[in-house]
Amino acid sequence: MENGAAKIEDYAFLSDTQTGALVSREGCIDWLCFPRFDSPACFASLLGEKKNGCWLFTPAGDIKKLSRRYRGDTLIVETEIETESGAVRLIDFMPPRGKNPDLVRIIEGLRGEVRMKMELIVRFEYGSVIPWVRKAHDGLEAIAGPDGLILRTPVETQGKDLTTIAEFTVKRGARVPFVLTWFASHEEPARAINPEHALRDTEKFWNDWAGRCRYSGPWRDAVVRSLVTLKGLTYAPTGGLVAALTTSLPEEIGGVRNWDYRYCWLRDATFTLLTLMGVGYREEANAWREWLLRAIAGSAAQMQIMYGVHGERRLDEREIPWLSGYENSKPVRIGNAASNQFQIDVFGDVLFAMHESHTAGLETSEADWQLQLELMRFLESNWEKPDEGIWEVRGGRKQFTHSKMMAWVAFDHAIKLAKTCNCSADEHIERWRKIRDQIHREVCERGYNIDKKAFTQSYGSDALDASLLMMPRVGFLPVSDARVRGTIEAIERELVQDGLVLRYKNEEEHVDGLPGREGTFLPCSFWLANALHLIGRTEEAKELFERLLALRNDLGLLSEEYDPIGKRQLGNFPQAFTHLALVNSARVLSGDVKGAPGSTTSAAPPDMNDDKNR
Secondary structure, three states: OOOOOOOHHHEEEEEOOOOEEEEEOOOEEEEEEOOOOOOOEEEOHHHOOHHHOEEEEEEOOOOOEEEEEEOOOOOOEEEEEEOOOEEEEEEEEOOOOOOOOEEEEEEEEEEEEEEEEEEEEOOHHHHOEOOEEEEEOOEEEEEEOOEEEEEEOOOOOEEEOOEEEEEEEEEOOOEEEEEEEEEEOOOOOOOOOOHHHHHHHHHHHHHHHHOOOOOOOOOHHHHHHHHHHHHHOEEOOOOEEOOEOOEOOOOOOOOOOOOEOOOEEOOHHHHHHHHHHHOOOHHHHHHHHHHHHHHHOOOHHHOOOEEOOOOOOOOOOEEOOOOOOHHHOOOOEEOOHHHHOOOOHHHHHHHHHHHHHHHOOOOOOHHHHHHHHHHHHHHHHHOOOOEOOOOOOOOOOEOEHHHHHHHHHHHHHHHHHHHHOOOOOHHHHHHHHHHHHHHHHHHHHHOEEOOOOEEOOEOOOOOOOHHHHHOOOOOOOOOOOHHHHHHHHHHHHHOEEOOEEOOOOHHHHOOOOOOOOOOEEHHHHHHHHHHHHHOOOHHHHHHHHHHHHHOOOOOOOOOOEEEOOOOEEEOOOOEHHHHHHHHHHHHHHHOOOOOOOOOOOOOOOOOOOOOOOO
């Protein structure tokens, strides 16, 4: 490949729960942002060329055999490299930390002796800024602008062509450490860590965390790996969950559908809360809920669909012209303009999450309730407006059926929450009930296409949309309703490609305003597995689930999409939404979810006690 990046599925994921790195199968770190997930990258060869920053270890001779694995239930990657003269193990990890992040790489001799080469190319500001490099503080410092990195190792290094290089021999039983630490350039570097102690502590951290998982059903290994990945995508200081580690990995190779996913989406709120609480991670669920409430605090009219890891609102989108893009997929984008879109469905996501978390024991305070009242006041006056929808289209606002359904969810769950939390809402409930019933009638009349025998993407449209697989999950209609079954079967008939699900067919109405195509959407494929289970086709549902598991890379990781033609993963990686969907489907198909209100396994009709018009 021209830019030297590996296939998306060939990467391993490292994290210290504040930022992360991608390591190729060959042992090259091609992506790393310090000190936060959304900081400018210092290794950006993933989206450009080698000269845009990377860190590589490779044997001097030919590789005979190469294998890798995660050590237990951790994010410690072990890569074994065998040559004619011997074998070594490359151990890569990032210790969970406080202020100063570390990236640790240890080369362990396994057999014979192996001559190793190292190349370190630091380029700050997404591969554009060449640092000033000097020896200081018992290491090699690279400084430019606000950023500093220090490399500490017993191996002698030298500079050549703006690259730090080294050659060294590793014999059986030897362990050679390299520690790269970020620091603010106006301060002195942090004290050197002991890499062996850090390895021990990191292994204990992840194994202890994974050991808290209460899920014991089928596919437990896949569930735990997904949960560890989600923990690795969580920004520990605030509890915010980023959608993915990367920006601009394409949804079509060579195309323009390249977005920055290093932010926190409100849409993930319900999935995250229910998933984490359901498998025993109450502390993490509460931290995410608190992040959510802090982020949306203020005027409801200013609520965004996504925020930065600290709740930042300004995520202005710009293009990086000096990066050629992953496999020449341009442009490379930083920031996300969708943060300014109007999307009605997020109101439903937030109210659903608040009600479900309260039901699970995360109590709603009066201040929390007042914030939700403000959201409902805004929604009362704005739910009828067209919006950009769940898929953040850039082709103009429409009356999306899913958006209206989620507006119904907001009113429905506001009513339920008011009744269960003893909140001051008597003056609102009757009004909310009338609006909720009005929305329900409207969606059933205008969102349902008699000829298709299915709910469609927008009012008056013939196009289908996989987001409507969520209809029984949120309780809008029971799975026993013929319209729901017809929608599931229509999506299966028209949006399935090579057994996997497309979000929609853009070529039908050019709804997203972008050229080209995209791969099948992996979360939607998991949703279809759930839906098939709901309508009694459980064996087919499990077959689809197993097929999706087989698409994971050798380390159990998934991106957002899959190209059934090119047989490869697409989109940003690893993708939180996909791993949340995997865990949820495993719980649904194994019977771990016991028909809780609004859950995917609930086949009973919604509560009709206060809704005679449904």
